[in-house]
Amino acid sequence: MMPYLLSAGAGILVGVIYALIGVRSPAPPTIALIGLLGMLVGEQVVPVVKRLIAGEPVVAFIQTDCARHVLGPQAGADQPPAVTTPDGGKA
16 A cells, blocks of 8 residues: 555655646546556456356455456565455365
């Protein structure tokens, strides 16, 4: 979470500096960024549907692989979260 906060803080600082010197930001408009998010999420639809059809677990896949692909690796997460089996044991 900290890298995201640092990134946002740095972006705000640069935005303030740009405003002070009267320069327009070269960043893409919000609509383009939302389109990129849609692409990331859309890429995960096919693997999820394939797992559903194959009868494989989907929730754990979404929580680990899909989340890591869309959100990037989380800082401080040395190991992926433990996945439990239907009988309550760890996989």
